[in-house]
Amino acid sequence: MQNRKNATSNPTQLFNFYKDSSLARMINFINEAVVVLDANGSIEMLNTNAANLLGNQRDALLGENLLELAVDETGHVQSQMMRCLTNASSNIIDSPPFEVRLATTEFKKSGLSVELSISSLPEELSSSNTLFLCILRDLTLHKAEYVSLKRKAETDYLTGLANRHRFADYLSEQWERCDEDNLPLSIIFIDIDHFKVFNDEYGHIAGDRCLKRIGETLSLSLPNRDTLAARYGGEEFALILPNCSAQTAQLLAIRIKRHLNQLSARHFTMLSNSKLTVSMGVATHDQNRYESKDALLKAADTLLYQAKSQGRDQICYL
Template sequence: MRTSMLSKNKSTTSHLELFNFYKDSSLARMINFINEAIVVVDSNGTMEMVNTNASSLLGLSRDELLSENLLNFINDETGQIQSHVIQCLDNAAQNALETPPFEVSLTQRSQSHRDISVEISVSSLPEELSSSNSLFFCILRDLTLHKAEYAALKRKAETDFLTGLANRHKFSDYLSSQWTKCSSEGSPLSVILIDIDHFKAFNDEYGHIAGDRCLKRIGELLSLSMPNRDTLAARYGGEEFAIILPNCASQTAQLLAIRIKRHLAQLSARHFVLASNKKLTVSMGVATNENQRYENITSLLQAADTLLYQAKSRGRDQICFL
């Protein structure tokens, strides 16, 4: 039965001797010329060879790494990832094939001890390169920059450029996920739709630049009015906004709508056009799915939209809810 991969089956001295044995070999020269972070490990995961890129990635010198086990760097309290690495080494040993890359979180041993996302690929080495030892070739690819770039692109794709709120696409995705979650938990889900009254006339009178300033300011006020991180404010259309309130009962949603309307009532055209004191007003519709009132997302949105237009038909500058 294999001993734990977290235990060291060789002393530091034996690792240094093994490295000296390989230092003039083609394998050692090869990994030093590869423009990737490369670690060669034995069947227990103990590092036998390390190139400069791997040393920089893991935050220790090459000599220090030769006395370490690769699994000691994996940040996973459950031990599931370590077990997966063990399985990958077993597969590589038995089949002499590369395993599919997998993502892990590694802790750098530099002063910051920060965690980084890394993709690991494991493959077996031919016997002529691994001598009498069973050695395995591990490529470590730092995903930190890639994931940061992906997160930035994802935020950009989900954000309305003008207001900084979620866009319609993000609103739809989030409402769908929260509908599923709240339905399974038996929790209420509320939606508020907000429309700026006579916004076309505002644009015609003061210009689109002032209109854009107005939309941006309203977006800022809505962001500041969100009660918790689970809520989402979005730009739903041109001058229309929407708010998703998971786990929010109808009475709470109505109170929030009243508070938001009070904040928006403090705005006037003079915030965007110096020569005018005309007040800005909004109409709002509030609908809540409680006790399975609505069959699906569409019916919930239709209810909120109907209430919004009810508020507009009654003279605007008001909130309608069931």
């Protein structure tokens, strides 16, 4: 291979310098977006996949510095990329692939999310100039799939509310946040009265319609985006209300109960106009009232069963 120092710095001529090399032929056969960088991060070569990913013509990208395409005002990402180049030059590959946002034609401001990995090239491929192989993988589809799977893993299929797993995680998050900021945290438990009898009389299809309609009603009754409604199990539902005082939680419980009581069996069976009722328990953590989130949950659960034992169709709170 001829010496690169004799090649001009013009991007087109720079590409012509490399185009017949074994390295150029190799990266064009790799089914990945591949960029070849020098020690400063400047793009010496790239294949068609990389050009398409970065949304520009190959000739226009030659000579550009990949570090300058990184979208990060703090400079942390650029520092990490430079550190990888330095390590790779010493044959020390101690950092796994990492996520970077790169400015492209389509994603100029927000940046396209890619996974980036850097490794050194053998001297016979680098000639007299040390070069590095950089592989870029588009994370857009991966992230969309992850978000979709995460949503499914955290959602109750029938009602569309959060499931028990998401409820537990969110309660832990909000317990720590409210405790740190000295804010109240309220829990509302809701149980459909005599739901087993309803299921036995009208069938599970009607029962599922009932649960779904209650889920919809709860979703429409949430006071703000920080409130989480979940199907806690079977015919039991639960609300997490961050920064919600006992009085506000009680008023919300009264309003929700009124909305649920407006539903009747006719909505689900077309056979009866019997009234649908629920029992509710409301507990609020404020001023260090409970020592743990589990104690708060237990209090709300105890109040729910107190409402059921006292005749159902009522709200109990401390």
